Amino acid sequence: MSVATPVRVERYATGGRALLVIAIVVVLGLISGPFWLSSEAMRLVVEFVCLLAMAQMWNLLVGYGGLVSIGQQAYIGIGGYALFVLANQLGINPFLSVPLAGLVAALFALPTSRVLFGLSGGYFAVATWVVAEVYRLLVANISALGSGAGVSLTAMLAFEKGTRESITFWLAVALLLATTGGVYALLRSRLGLALTALRDSDVAAESQGVDVARIKLLVYVIAAFGTGCAGALYFLNALRISPDAAFGMDWIPLLFFTVIIGGIGTIEGPILGTLLYFTLRQLFADYGTWYLIALGLLAIVIMIRFPRGIYGELATRFGWRFFPVQRILRDP
């Protein structure tokens, strides 16, 4: 595209270079984690990374792709169960099975999209939920998958506890890099430019030559893959799976709250949201129902008063951009 007046295209804003330093420190710190973290702490980090990965994928789907799904637990569950089938029944290395489980989830996403993609808006949203319920009920009726009671990951017995924990932990670091880093790389690519255009207006994007239907399908499949990997790692860490845990409705508020409270349509938002969710959960989960009531009210208030979420508000106020995915046009 030709530009009438020359402008300078900048990609870094306040915080952009800071991120690079923070990211290197965090990743190096995490890689050495098994040498200085307790088993308990490692389990928590793995769980955190899984939730963050799911949140990033939901954010990619909803915040950028405009595909408001309340049924991503379908892919958490498919990823989880695929891991158990691959490792327990087919004898494939359980750690290698994690990315394979993500591929299985992506494979399931293709036919599923055919059912769902004819729908728009609220219809699409609730239909994704029905699909997740169908998968839950199907699995609960298959005795080879342990029916409603679920199964244990017996394949992990072959590994000694220390080895098991360390490799699971390193897989989590890889998942963190693959999802958060992957979304970042995706958004900086040509496809990312199309996605950002799509997020702002799909009609305008289409008129600029963006193949909206193809990109939405691509985003749906990528999100299924990432969510499937995260689900597999989550249940690798948990060592046990059941239809209600895998496909249950409890995943929905988690994704809603982390992404929306953190800040939808940004990479930083889900990170902040997941950190906040984890902290709140560690502090207040003992309050059970009151904790959930407060979380529900918080989501309502944030959505109505601060629809850009906490990070979105802070970023607009202070001009922060830790992940430089945008292009800022300045006078030379």
Next chain:
Amino acid sequence: MNWLDTVIQGTLLGGLYALFAMGLAVIYGVMKQINIAHGDFIVLAAYVALGIVAATGLHPFLVIPLAIVVFGAFGYFLQRTVLNRTLGSDILPPLVVTYGLSIVIENVLQQTQSGDPKSLKLGSLETASLPLGGGLAIGAFPLIMLVTAIVVAIVLEIVFNRTRLGMAFRAVSDDREIASIMGVRDRRLFGYATAISFAVIAIAGVFMGIKFTFSPSLGPNFLLYAFEAVVIGGMGSFWGTLAGGIILGIAQAVGFALNPGWGILAGHLVFLAVLLVRPTGIFARSA
């Protein structure tokens, strides 16, 4: 196994699902929004009815008029104070806000009512039935439930097609901006739509409370049944929604007769099949 009996029972159960669905169809028809907390409000209505029965000793059926008024007013208030703030082209705010409401209602009920299953008692009517001959019989209560659904469909058809209010509803549904230029006060109108939806929810809640033993966590299931009935029937008329409810009821009854684990699954699969074959619904006015 008697298939005719299964289909009859499914049809009667479909009356309840149609009651679930018509309230959802009202809001979707006027505002193009889906109230994710719809099922939780049905459960809430059952608890409210239970509370009124316990306090006054009235028969559950006599509680219905009171429940309609209380819930209608509540719906109007909720739309004017909260839900009207989520209007717009972005579909995320209404979904998130009603989802938040769903979480809040379920957990408030969990906290105040305990998780023990409850039910509304009908007395002698509960076991009364009409013999059809050939060993078949129709329960009096399920029949009342289906007849109520038909009456609600008739009333909603009249309101939407024969009244000034209905004309305004259809105008706003077609084009909100043009309608407001023509003098339709859309925000208040949305309040009326939600009031009507919640009046139907009140009726649905009482019948659900008699039909099922209920607990606070059932809401999401009822939302899905309501949604499936609306989509199977297709938007455009409440007769379609009624038919959608009955098809869902029969699908679940047949699935359940085949294997107790397949009842709800069969309903979901019929819904997905309709989506694949005819996404606008079986009885949609315009395909």
